Amino acid sequence: MTEIILGVVRAVFVVMFGMNLGVICTWVDRRQGALIQDRVGPDRAVIWLPTLVARALAVLPAVAAAGAVLFLAMQDKQGRGEAPVSMGRAVVFSQLAVFLAWVTVAAMVAHVRRRGAESGLDRTLVALGLPRRIALLGVCAQLGLLCAMALLAGSPLGDLVAGAAYGGGVLLLCAAMIGGALFAALNMRGQRVGLRLLGLLHPAADGLKTAFKEDIIPLGVDRLMYGLAPWLAFFPSLVVLGVIPFGNTLCFGTAPDGQLDITALMPALGPDGVCSGRSLKLQVADLNVGILYFFAIAGTGIVGAALAGWASDNKYSLLGGLRAASQMVSYEVTLGLTLIGTMMIYGSLQVDDMVRWQANNAWGIFVQPVAFLLFFAAAVAESKRIPFDIPEGESELVAGYFLEYCGMKFAMFQISEYIAMVSAGAIMAAIFLGGWDVPFLYPDGLHVHIGKSELFSSLLPHPLVILLGFVGFVLKVVFMCWLQLSIRWTLPRFRYDQVMRLGWRVLLPLSLGNSLLTGFAILVMQSASAELQAAFGAAADLTKAAIAVGGLVGAVVVVRFLLSPPRHRQSVASTSARFAAAAGGTRDAEMGA
């Protein structure tokens, strides 16, 4: 019974993940396209809240979160002061608290500086300096605290420091949350507050709009096929997510009846990651055909597009459907053949095994870089996106195969394209970017090592490891989706014959050659000496180190970039601009949050 419920829960989770990410991507596509072209893009959707409700929405969750933190902190003996606090826990809480505190203060200072100081508190905040300075001080405080605690960890002062950091951290965390929320609530002016969330409400508004739109069915269409086509296009793109593992195996205790005991999540696992209780794969279905299922189902997406083109009784639609069918069939071949090399290396068709191989060795993008490029190109073509969007090519075919659709049916085609993008991103993340694998994160915790020499080690609880893996997977999927969107906003469309030539005469021979070379390489490596094998292992660890270092460097670059001051040149050259300058500029017009 528990198994069935968990299966349904996982299926619903994956479906919601794919659909929501797909719907958000439809909006992000336009928003990102606008930002690339120096425009704002769709961010107008707004929910107007009465100020009182908005204040409650700001304060109540913060109070609840603070209460939850206090409750969690006081739950066990360490929290109640009956046992010495472990250093790891003290570090986590104090770092979180200092981080949240400086972020809150920096946001408050930025707000006060923008609207001008009005009260004593405002003047104190302004006196603290620019938000950049606060951020730098905050990061320094975090690093200093970390170093101090690492130095004092073994000394007799260690327990005292850990206890103080833990208690202070918890209190500072609660204070920052409640203080920030109160500041936000008190600074809500006017009768109503607009909830905009950077424009994230836009996809919801679009969904509502299409749901209420009139469903016009042209005369002369094949009504059954016309109605069926959107579903045939929609479902395959969604169900392929079923074989993709979104996290490492969860380990539960065993109930008295031998079933999985959902209340007993294992606190920690051994270094080998073997689960003594009942394990739960974070995957809807671990099929033994695995990746072949992906190809089989993704291939049926063609039927929806071709059927829509044929059933619409429109020449442009028919041309679009034909193009969609020929293009998707062509690239399906490349898509499958590029993965031959990875299948040979991973030695399995099951996606979970593939991810495990990458977790134990190196990510697929390092073992099969050419396959990654080929697969990426073929996957973009497979999801009929720019630069391969000839089935839709609006300059030639108006809208191609879904030209005669409107309302929710049109939205289903549109969203299915983006869900296909998400599932392609998920497949690429699973096969080439290591799926849920986070470098140096093992079932029992963090172990940084090159070859056999261990550099750093820290034990982590089992649920946290799984959660980190899941977050890593989601970030990889989001990154791949974002990359596909960026490609769309960078490249122009190929001509039809160019698409066909690229598919059959470039990508296909290259993928065949790649699998041939991979075969040779595998033979060479299998016959290599033991020292060489160890060197390969060390090289694999080096790739993990490269990812980790790259991630850290990337984080530093992002922070530096975010903190860099904006530079804008004013040019008051028109009477309009003079009027605007006299009115104090137009930027800070009240837009709501």
Place this chain on the structure above:
Amino acid sequence: MANTKPLGPRNVVGKVVERPKRAVGVQTYVPEIAKGLGITMGHFFKNTKEMVLGQRNDPVLESMDDGVNTVSYPEQRRPYPERFRGVHRLTQRPSGDPKCVACLCCSTACPAQCIHIVPAEYAVGDPRRGYERYPAEFVIDELRCVFCGFCVEACPVDAIRMDTGLHPAPYDSREQFIFKKDLLMQFKGRDGTQESGNTRHEPGDPTHPGVTREHQPH
């Protein structure tokens, strides 16, 4: 290079156009795509950061600079230029009366015939009686107006102006576009004044030459 050898049944002498020589990096697309991605991502990251952190350009004052320059109308508005012809206003005398002398020049000049004036004489004993008239009614149909500004040009006393900097609001009935005298006199110019810039010497003022038709032979 010219191809001097005639080709084909019609003996065409053509010119050989060589295929463009592309470097391998260009021909394989990948480095060029990376270059292009670099450009789009540069714009994307800069603009996203500035939008999220509230550091975006002032869409009017910094519109010539890189970055997002969209004016988020109606919350943000680009003011109309100084010489923009907006909704009309009727200027006032210091006493608060309309400057208009009901000469009908504006309604005559109006190509859209959207100005309707009912002129009236001042009461007996008023120093201005027989010297000038006043508009008992002054109506402009802003829906019919073509905003050509001829009325402003035609006015001999600077009584009608289009310097409000406003466009007519999008009303939902035709009646609401019929602007009458009281409403037209309420509007202010861009500089906030309601009086005319053209001060005149009114009958009865010490500076007025005192010429009236009653005392002069015609």
